[in-house]
Amino acid sequence: MTVAHAYAHLFHVLIYISILRHVNSSESDTLLEFKNSVTNGNKLTTWNPSTIPCNGNKPNWEGILCTNDAISGIRLEGKGLGGIIDMNILTKLPSLITISFQNNSFEGEFPEFKKLRGLRSIFLTGNKFSREVPSNAFEGMRRLKKLYLADNHFKGRIPFSLTTLPRLRDLMLQNNQFEGAIPVFVSDKLMIVNFANNHLRGTIPKRLQKFPASQFSGNSELCGPPLKKCTAEIPISTIILIASVVVAALAAITAAFLILRHFGPSAKDSFQVPPTYVKGATPSDHHDKMEQGCGKTAAKKIDSSHKLTFFRNDIEKFDLADLLKASAEILGGGVFGSSYKAALTREKVIVVKRFKHMNNVTNDEFVKHMRRLGKLNHPNLVPLIAFYYQDEEKLFVANYVQNFSLAVHLHGRRSNVRQTLDWPTRLKIVKGIARGLLHLYNELPSLIAPHGHLKSSNVLLNPEFDSLLTDYGLVPITNQEQARDVMISFKSPEYKQHGRITKKTDVWSLGVLILEIMTGKFPANSFQQSKGGDTELATFMDSVMKEEPTSDVLDKEMGGFDKRNEGQMLTLLNIGLNCCEPNVEKRWDIKEAVNRIEEVREKNDEDDNIKHSKRRPWLSFKKN
Incomplete structure (x- = not known):
């Protein structure tokens, strides 16, 4: 030049x-x-x-x-x-x-x-x-x-x-x-x-x-569809008659309301609004928080004249008045609402989840769907006890699980709450998650994403470290705008690329969760309401693996790295990667994924020679 x-x-x-x-x-x-x-x-x-x-x-x-x-x-x-x-x-x-x-x-x-x-x-x-x-x-x-x-x-x-x-x-x-x-x-x-x-x-x-x-x-x-059938216009005389009946009915309802209000529970018995979700906090900050109390913030009252709907007759019944009087402490505030631990008696402890972002669901739709969820019975699902429906208030009641969530044990601050998870425990947890997810697919075949929000904070662990899935089956009754912004299914590659979720979307969530369990790495958007969730997950996945897996990417806190189990660890890691296949057509279905997981053992056979599961080369998620 x-x-x-x-x-x-x-x-x-x-x-x-x-x-x-x-x-x-x-x-x-x-x-x-x-x-x-x-x-x-x-x-x-x-x-x-x-x-x-x-x-x-x-x-x-x-x-x-x-x-x-x-x-x-x-x-x-x-x-x-x-x-x-x-x-x-x-x-x-x-x-x-x-x-x-x-x-x-x-x-x-x-x-x-x-x-x-x-x-x-x-x-x-x-x-x-x-x-x-x-x-x-x-x-x-x-x-x-x-x-x-x-x-x-x-x-x-x-x-x-x-x-x-x-x-x-x-x-x-x-x-x-x-x-x-x-x-x-x-x-x-x-x-x-x-x-x-x-x-x-x-x-x-x-x-x-x-x-x-x-x-x-x-x-x-x-x-008209999907609502009631359109009918011919009603004559004015009929409208006048109906109006008269409605006025009389409203007068009766008003009188009943005043009586209940006079003799019903006092304002001090109402639930309190929990602290708001803080974006950017760590999992231990906003998941499974304990011993915080409910604060003294003013709140909407739950109308105790309405009744809880129980799913089974073989459990001890209680009513809203019992809930309102129970000693309670806040467990955490997530994207759907807040959870409370309520002690009805010394032996009877339950969790009450107060859900928001469901106000567009009609009473009939909500009750019908809740009855379907209430029929589910599996050792890897948190069973629902009862529910409560009002236009502005929806509660789920379930048994309290003592040992906190998987997220706390993987990412929480070191304390007497968190225990390091060894390889056999992690394998047990993954198998429990897979079995619970397969049961949801079998029992809820009409749902495209039977879980829809599978992540480590929605996997509870009992004292024996059995996996218990929670917050499942919520897609049909959740406000669609909220679901798209916060639910894990709507962060999948198929939704980001084509605006749809599929029967294999929960399998993708399962794969992300397996990688999180095996690497100890934290996929940030699982806990944050991020518009750029696909980019965050792509970064997470790329940080796990570029080409072929090695033991270097495994969580060092897992321990037990030797020739007797390293091959099985990498086999499970590979299964996670196959579940995360961005191309839905190539991705395993739920049965294939569960079968592969069930074949993983704690230790290699002597003649295994640390053989790894066969998988395709790793590809990053496509960005929009």
């Missing part, structure tokens, strides 16, 4: 740096302008002109997503922000494709998102919007895939411009005040929808009838 060429090259580099600095400076100014336009913007302490927002793909400012030094997303969730969203400011960020302001206090007119036609995702769930969404609000937004408007107070009709979007995939409109008919959508890519708890009426469009009834519940005037 000549001196002239070198100077020319340097000149171009300097020009590029100058342009880059100008772009970053411009975007910084735009974000600072937006910060000043919202209420409580001063909470965004990292947004300051002393640094640039993006450094390549790495953000320097909180809540910013970066791609090649450009701002591709804003994710400010639960920050206490309010006021209006000024789209005239945000249109100065041309690379913006994702906006999320969930769980804040924004209000006012619906933002003019159509000014940014490249947007792919809009998340506004849990704000204070209360006006109509203009009919043309989404005109021209042909790239929009995800729209989350739930838990606001939007009024009026569902905007017609939504129906014309060709790539729309997620549409969450529940818990608002939308009215009128559900329009017909042109997109055949809709995979997640929720219209529950609005004021919608009329027939559900044919293309949407494939979704569960829970996604349309709370709209008394909606009809």
Whole structure:
């Protein structure tokens, strides 16, 4: 290279740096302008002109997503922000494709998102919007895939411009005040929808009838599959008669309620709201926490006039009053709700799980599914004793298991709670998990993912270190938006790549769990509500193995590394890898996986020569 060429090259580099600095400076100014336009913007302490927002793909400012030094997303969730969203400011960020302001206090007119036609995702769930969404609000937004408007107070009709979007995939409109008919959508890519708890009426469009009834519940005037059959219009005289009967019935119910309230349990007997889940805590911080007490935070009361529903007649019955009076301590707060240890008597100790994110499930659907779960009986499943259903309160009651969860024993801080798991114990645990999972497949054949949320914190260990699966069979009764964000099945390769789970999804979860047990490594997204779960799991898997397994990747705390058992350890590790096959077609089904696990022994035969299970070369998960 000549001196002239070198100077020319340097000149171009300097020009590029100058342009880059100008772009970053411009975007910084735009974000600072937006910060000043919202209420409580001063909470965004990292947004300051002393640094640039993006450094390549790495953000320097909180809540910013970066791609090649450009701002591709804003994710400010639960920050206490309010006021209006000024789209005239945000249109100065041309690379913006994702906006999320969930769980804040924004209000006012619906933002003019159509000014940014490249947007792919809009998340506004849990704000204070209360006006109509203009009919043309989404005109021209042909790239929009995800729209989350739930838990606001939007009024009026569902905007017609939504129906014309060709790539729309997620549409969450529940818990608002939308009215009128559900329009017909042109997109055949809709995979997640929720219209529950609005004021919608009329027939559900044919293309949407494939979704569960829970996604349309709370709209008394909606009809057609999957809801009740549509009937002819009722004469006005009949309506008047029905109204009279309803008024009389309401008067009777009100009187009964006042009597129960006067003579029923006092407010001090109500359950207390537990401490909130802290993202980023270690498993021992937020799983199986003991001896914390319930605190004195105010809470919604459980109506003791309702009864617990028991699954079997051969157990000692108790009622809600007994539960409310029992001494209780919080065991932990997970993604579905909180768990309490309740001592009814010195001998009778139970666990009460208080579930949230199930409010779109009707009473009939919930009861029917719970009865199916209550019939399950297997030594590797935590049996359910009873359940309780109210619109805003759902409880599961099960026997208390004394020895904590697998997650605590693998990853908890060293204490008298945690015991190191040797190889025979880990093999016993894996076999118990596999047997329990196979029983779920056999007894719940209609469920695509009979467990759906298999991870180490959902495997309890009794004093003999037998595996007991918990939190199984919840997919059909869980709010679909919540299930997609937090349940392990929805972090599988098939869901990340194709937006679906399959009969082999639980096998993938089993494989991840086997690798966690054998390596002692912690797959972070099993415990955190991470949008990038597939990347985290891919990193976890790649850290376990690149090509062929060796004893170097096994958990050193497991002990017992010698020629008598090393081959069997690696055989089980290989089984885990085969269960984690990203290609669903090549992945083992549950029976094959369980059969292979059952063949693993504590020690090699003398003629084994440490032979390893045959498997395919390791491939990383494909990223979206």
